[in-house]
Amino acid sequence: MVLAIDVRQITKIYDGKIRALDGVDLEVNAADVFALLGPNGSGKTTLMRILTTQFRPTSGEAYSFGIDIIRNDAWVRKMIGYVPQETSVWTDISGFENLLIYSKIYGVPSSRRKKSISDALQIMGLEEMADGLVKKYSGGMVRRLEIACALLVKPKILFLDEPTIGLDPSARKAVWENLIFFKNEYGTTIFFNTHYMDEADLYSDHIAIIKRGKIVKSGTVNDLKHSLHSEVLLLDLKSHALDETALTDIRALDCVRDVVVSDSELRVFIDDADTALPKIMETLWRKGISIKKITTTRPTLDDVFLNYAGSITAVRKHSPQNAKGAPAWD
Template structure:
């Protein structure tokens, strides 16, 4: 039994099997999620609002119990061994989780005490996380005076106090401007490299998952629809397209079709569309081939499938559709009031 169990968790920081959560007996927030996140990876759970991301994270962080199924963090059951799980995880909820009427330093100090970090380790640890997240200068100011990005970094600092093995971040950059967002991820990246921590984050920003996650799980209506690297997911939708505008008329599409990396060639009016697996690596060879054939190219464009296309393929709807409609409604309501 022990052997089977070890095999089950080997190399995985997080595993879930058939996790379901039903609220108030009617709302099915999660509907049988099976997931495995490898140790040391940055994993993004991507989905629109209301897809079940926060519910899954709250189950994994032992806040609420699943209605059915099992979840483990480094082999520890989140329901039966919750106390042990909480000793090895750091967590930053979506909403603000620091006291604004205390200084940044005081916030960390209180959390260090709640975590039970011994007094002799506190000064060094606090100094370390404050330095790492670039908050040393502002440490003595009240959090009320901080910017959104600084508050997020303080929250991450407090989650890192116990040197967690897994860091859970719920919508880590929601409401932040692009530069603050980048700063947050730069710091997270450093921490991941240095300490080999596994990062599990929820997001509804496709570009954030695309840029920062090593693996992405797409969730919709409580179901995990697909998991893979951004590249794998996009490729699974179909090839990438290189669109060429040519000067010469002496062009033979068959010649291109014979190339091993070319999947299809479509000639449309002035343009030639070449479908390939990976546009970036294929482009040099393609251009070289055309040059040797005496065909001169005047313009090149590459189009790649986006995660939105991935979402469309596997979830059956456009990612932003729901959100956009409600945003428009909200905007209209505001205009009416104004």
């Protein structure tokens, strides 16, 4: 299958000295929701601006559905939608007028214009406010209008730079619900930058973490969480008498990294709770130990992000091994 985005060794150096991107490799599948996570100044926006043909990289190659983004930029512009981080609608005209002007700029034929605009308004839930001046809109409505403008041409890829920055939780939820509805309807690939981990966790199929111009980790949300090897099973046992052989048996399991016992509580460190739990239960069962309660603690995407992207000062001063992208507790 053709990749929606295929980035190979992209480097961007500003003014001959600032290395904003340093050999980025990235693959995005068609019809995926892809989140690019990274701390401020890590190169997220630079990468997006290269992918949306705003400027060229210093070196490297990038393709979108097999089309060279750098050399065939005019062609690529016809199939992408882009919503920058900053406001990108005119605030002194109405929402409908913004859509009308953008539909003309994007070249939506006049026969389809009305339908495109009403579709976009409907998808983004803006029908009722369409005729109001944009300066009277709330932040969430402005953002939905901006996305609506990008949906006019039914793009193959939609690029969103920090799509929900500065919005309240209900406005964020509304933006995403509308986006996912659109994506499911048209099979659009969505590529977005964010540092809201919960959004990446909830809505993305794949994630990449960028740090100082390099992709330090990529995969599905679950891959990334498992990669920390830090899931914990907390087993509350019915009896206090946990015999040593049972403990040894559990320790001997492949999937178990460590076991700590305190009173009737058994704390098991594992890679992946989904596969480890049945094995541990079976072992305990065989020894006739019954369980009162099981709690699983999994790393959140926040943990993943902090581990791979870290805080820049902390990485330099306290944990040099983190700089190589290895989990701090390995």
